[in-house]
Amino acid sequence: MSPAATSVAITGLGVAAPNGLGTEDYWAATRVGKSGIGPVSRFRTDGYPATLAGEVPGFEAADHLPSRLLPQTDHMTRLALAAADWALADADVDPSARDGFDMGVITAASSGGFEFGQNELRKLWSQGSQHVSAYQSFAWFYAVNSGQISIRNNMKGPSGVLVADGAGGLDALAQARRAIRKGTGLVLSGAVDASICPWGWAAMLTSGRLSTRDRPERAFLPFDRDASGHVPGEGGALLVLEDTKAARRRGAHVYGTLDGCASTFDAAPSRDGTGGLERAIRIALADADATPAVVDVVFADAAAVPELDRAEADALRAVFGERGVPVTAPKTMTGRLYSGAAPLDVATTLLAMAEGIIPPTVHSRPDPGYGLDLVTGEPRTAEVRCALVLARGHGGFNSAAVLRAAD
Amino acid sequence: MSASFTLDDLKRILLEGAGAAEGVDLDGDILDTSFTDLGYESLALLETGSRIEREWAITLDDSALTDAATPRGLIGIVNRHITAAAA
Known part of the structure; x- marks a missing residue:
């Protein structure tokens, strides 16, 4: 980091991962090598070449979100909204007590709300356009996590979405750092992707990179001679980023600096x-x-x-x-x-x-x-x-x- | 389905289609409370209108939902459509 550049700290973590929902469960599993990969449970994989996934366990959206948000959100957005809440709480930030224009939301996405979109397209073709949810207008869209997090937390500062497949997750953090260096006080950044549904699965299969093995311990083997593609998973993390000096001034816990x-x-x-x-x-x-x-x-x-x-x-x-x-x-x-x-x-x-x-x-x-x-x-x-x-x-x-x- | 559209019908459809905002009690005296104050934005009303149209086999004007600022207003508009459709 050049001496002139503003140091940017990470002060809050919100995690939704296949081997643990919430930072505590995730780290308890990850530190000892406990995997969350298993057979897909969210839809029947009969006839599909790939049958394993990492699915986030134990997430009941209604336990985490108001009923107003349930009819208008895909699974990935529900996970993202919960992870955003946890990251803000972990950073000891109350967004309602801060200037909305001094807080931004910059996430990444690879697909969008595919399960929501699939359900509405099914209604369109089987029942007619009158049966398609008005919320289809945005719930499937890859920018929707940034938008919903922004609305829920009144974060009106520099916001957006980065789309670069897996690399986008780091590009979002880089963009968040840029926004902070230009003067925004706090940016919620990171990504949650989740499209383990038939439509998402069909899209992922086109990469030709999915493992078609059916034993979880033999399916995803990077750097192994037996490597045969990857197992897809759902989830991710949202992080609170701030100017390091400002974070220290308010007495925040600083995990580290980007x-x-x-x-x-x-x-x-x-x-x-x-x-x-x-x-x-x-x-x-x-x-x-x-x-x-x-x-x-x-x-x-x-x-x-x-x-x-x-x-x-x-x-x-x-x-x-x-x-x-x-x-x-x-x-x-x-x-x-x-x-x-x-x-x-x-x-x-x-x-x-x-x-x-x-x-x-x-x-x-x-x-x-x-x-x-x-x-x-x-x-x-x-x-x-x-x-x-x-x-x-x-x-x-x-x-x-x-x-x-x-x- | 009863012959007329009631506040209970509207509450049920609002809950199914758009949920309820935190801190809002739909069982309270809401007939003359604006949809905005009840926490429903234009998209929630669009979804609500779509569900009413499906269930009651009527077609609402595009302006009906934006003109009806309150539950009382919307219930009146829907009932006029139901009566017209039955005539």
Whole structure:
């Protein structure tokens, strides 16, 4: 981070993950390697090639949201609204006591409210247009989480949505940091994606990257010789970001600071479209004024597609050297959460810093040929002062973020 | 379905289609309370109108919902449509 730039702190976490609803349950599971991947329960997968998912357990929307919001929200928005409430409470922020124009909402999304949209399209074709909910006008839309969080909490400052598949989750945090550096006092940022429904499933299958294995412990194996694609999941995290000095002045708990951000885009393979991830890592480190040597852990994108694992391992070896830094992928316990994955990894990073452990990558037996020091099986005790989080999106998106522990 | 549209019908349809705002008691004396004060914005009223049209097999004018500022106003408009449809 250049000395002139405003330091941006993360002061609140709200988590909805397949292996735990709420930060406490999520971290209790993640720190010991407990997976939340299992057979899809939200719809019948007969006839579909992929049958496993990471589904958020125990979420009863009516327990968390007023009835006014239930008819107008998709599952992903309900999760996002609850996670936003938890993040604000965790940051000890009462939005009603603050200037609405000094608070923004910047989230990422990969799909939108697909389950809601599917139900309304079904009504359109089977019953007619009179039966389609008026709320279809926005409930399916990928910007809807930002909008609903903004309305619920009267947050009227700089707001928007970033769409870059998985990389979007870090791009949203980078945009939030930009808004704070331009003077906005607080930004709620991150992402929750959830489209485990037939329409969402059909869309995800088109990537060709979904694992078709049916044993949860053998389905999502990044950096393993047996890697065969990923298991999709739902959920993510929302974070409260603030000017670090202002956060300290109000006596907020500072989890850590977002010191480096970078995004790059790969050209087409025919134009030698490689190397974008390494560039993103180097730019993010430079932005954080950090050398590779000070990075204590890398949270990998962990695609579990052999050529993508190879590209990520190549980038990490190029920057850090052979087995030069501990690497982990707690997303092996949740499945890939699309935009939600990277904000959840950032939350996990901050929890790892607080406890002094690196949560493990589960089930994978790393191929030694990748030259990675992958933390597997058990959590590893380690002082985590500086961490790198990576996220890629389908089509060439690469993003990287560098976080430092609070002083 | 009764012959006329009542406050109970409206309350049920509001709850099904749009829920109730926190701090608002639909069982209170709401006949002359504005929909805005009851926490329903234009989209909630659009959804409410759509459900009334389906259930009572009537067609409301586009302006009916925006003109009816209160439950009493909307109930009157709906009943006039029901009477006209039956005539």
